[in-house]
Every structure is written in structure tokens, then in C-alpha cells.
Amino acid sequence: MSRRLKNSLLQTIVESARDGVVVVDARAKGMPVIFVNPAFRSMTGYDDDELVEKGLSCLQADDRRQRAVKEMRDALDEGRSCEVLVRNYRKNGELFWNQLRLVPVEEDNELAWWVGIARDVGDLRELKDRLKSQRKTLEEVRRELPEDRLTGLKSRTFFDELLAREWSVCQREERAITLFLFDVDFFTAYNETFGRSAGDSCLKRVANAIRSSFRRGGDVVARFDGQRFGCFASGMETAPALGFAAQICGRVRALAMHHPRSPGGRYITVSCGVVTVLPDRDGQSEDLLFAGEAALSRAKARGGDCASD
Numbered sequence: 200m201s202r203r204l205k206n207s208l209l210q211t212i213v214e215s216a217r218d219g220v221v222v223v224d225a226r227a228k229g230m231p232v233i234f235v236n237p238a239f240r241s242m243t244g245y246d247d248d249e250l251v252e253k254g255l256s257c258l259q260a261d262d263r264r265q266r267a268v269k270e271m272r273d274a275l276d277e278g279r280s281c282e283v284l285v286r287n288y289r290k291n292g293e294l295f296w297n298q299l300r301l302v303p304v305e306e307d308n309e310l311a312w313w314v315g316i317a318r319d320v321g322d323l324r325e326l327k328d329r330l331k332s333q334r335k336t337l338e339e340v341r342r343e344l345p346e347d348r349l350t351g352l353k354s355r356t357f358f359d360e361l362l363a364r365e366w367s368v369c370q371r372e373e374r375a376i377t378l379f380l381f382d383v384d385f386f387t388a389y390n391e392t393f394g395r396s397a398g399d400s401c402l403k404r405v406a407n408a409i410r411s412s413f414r415r416g417g418d419v420v421a422r423f424d425g426q427r428f429g430c431f432a433s434g435m436e437t438a439p440a441l442g443f444a445a446q447i448c449g450r451v452r453a454l455a456m457h458h459p460r461s462p463g464g465r466y467i468t469v470s471c472g473v474v475t476v477l478p479d480r481d482g483q484s485e486d487l488l489f490a491g492e493a494a495l496s497r498a499k500a501r502g503g504d505c506a507s508d
Contacts, residue, residue, distance in 0.1 A: 219243070219317035221255065225303070225310045229254065242319050244290030258287040266485070270424060271301060277387065278303050278310050279425045284320070284356045296320045298356050347422040349399055350406035358421035358429055359484070366484035369433055377435040377475040378491040379444055381409060383426040384468045384503035388460040401456055401467060402426060408450045437475045437508060444471040444506035452504060468504035470495060
């Protein structure tokens, strides 16, 4: 197949895709939009020229203090892919929830473009009401939700939804809930050394080690973003949860995946932030996530390969 034919075929596929596709130039100042497909134009109501002039930040309007926006900025700064659920606004001001995946694309070993793959998932409040009215169990809901394509774990898009639902149950039943946030230590250096294909294989093995550790029906394990994994379970206490997390760190270390650029040793390791709380009436599941991020930061500050609360 000639290069010209390949390019023509690729363009036809992207142009006819149901999901929105947008490409920005990572090497130019401000990362301007250089391509959008018809689905993206239809989803947002903006045409090409308007998106070039305004930039993609116009999709958040004045609603930019979202955790998803911060996650996207962090991913852009670190040059890694991510998947978020972000509140966006069409040109006419209508709110919609955008399941967005950002993927970095290199040329000559240099980050050249960012590709965004967007899907309008509508109003999540309707999803919550529908699930509530159907009185489905957490396990039933989990079986129906999308999975992360690389690891087979639950996607981050719906991890937050499941966590919010379990948080409400624990509030009502006065049960403790525990969040575990795992992060692969020095993963950027591993990718730079062995390449993205090896990095993907590494994430799959780490995901399997974590998933096999959570065996109860109500446990949820997801790819949180990039090289991070999120898990939650109910009915645990702080000390046992920390010990459990430390065991998982040991399981990952025991995989003996060689990492020559790890300052902490020769192998791939993970850090884990652990938070156990009894949800109060005024609290939200996002409070648990923020606490988990802080606990993970403390584990990383200790050099990694450990768990911290």
C-alpha cells in the first residue's frame, strides 16, 4: 500500500468516526488546533476557524476549576496519555460531559502532536437516576461499565461514579471506606529507556498484580490515569489496609521487572497512598480522592516502594 493511499485511508477513517477527534500542534506556542473531524464539530458546535482562534479551553467556558482540567494539564506537562471525564460546553452554552482521552504522538523522538478522542456521554445525573431506579447492585453496575483498553481494569471515567455511589452507601450504613492509589515509581524513566511498548507491558503486569489482590465482590480496581491505579473497598480499618497495601507493593517488586534507572533499586516498584474514612453527612467522595492524592505524595516523598496514609 502506498504512503499516499495509507494517508487517504486514515483520513477517511477519522473523518467518518463517530467519536470526535481533535489534533493540536505540541511544538507550536499555545498548542494550536490543526485538525478536527466532523463529529467533533457537531459535538461542540464550533467550526475549525473558531477552535483555532479560541483554543480548546473555550470548551470549559468559565468552568475551569475542575479536577479533570488539572489532570489534563499534568498529563500535558509530563507528556503522558490520560483519560478524563470533563464538563464541557457547546457553543450555545449547553453543558455536556465529555469522556476525553489524550494521546501524545512523537516524530523523530520528539513530542509533535496531541490527539484528543472525545465522546459525548450526556448527563451523568440521568445515569445516576437510572441506576438508582433500577436498584442494581454495585457488582451488576461494574459488569456493565467500560474497561480500560490496555489493562482490562475499569476505566477512570466510571471509577468516580462507582466511588460516589459506594460513598453514599457507606454514609447511609455508617461503614468505613478505604481508597488505595498506586503509582509506578519512576515510570517516565522506564519508558524513556525501553520504549512505550515495554511500558505498556509493564503496566499490564502491574495491573494484574493489583487486581489479583482485590478478591472481594465489592472491591473496585481501575486504571486511575497513566501509570496510576485506583482501588476502593469497604469495611477495612487503617492498620490492616496499610499492611495490605504494603503486601501489594511487595508483589509488584517480586515481579522483578528490570529498571536500571530506578534510584530505589533494580526493579519496578509502586508507591501507594491509603486513606480509610467513615463518611460524614456533609462529605463527598472527592474529599476521599484528594486525601488519597496527599497520602500518595507522602509515599513518593519517602522514596517509593512503600505505602503511606
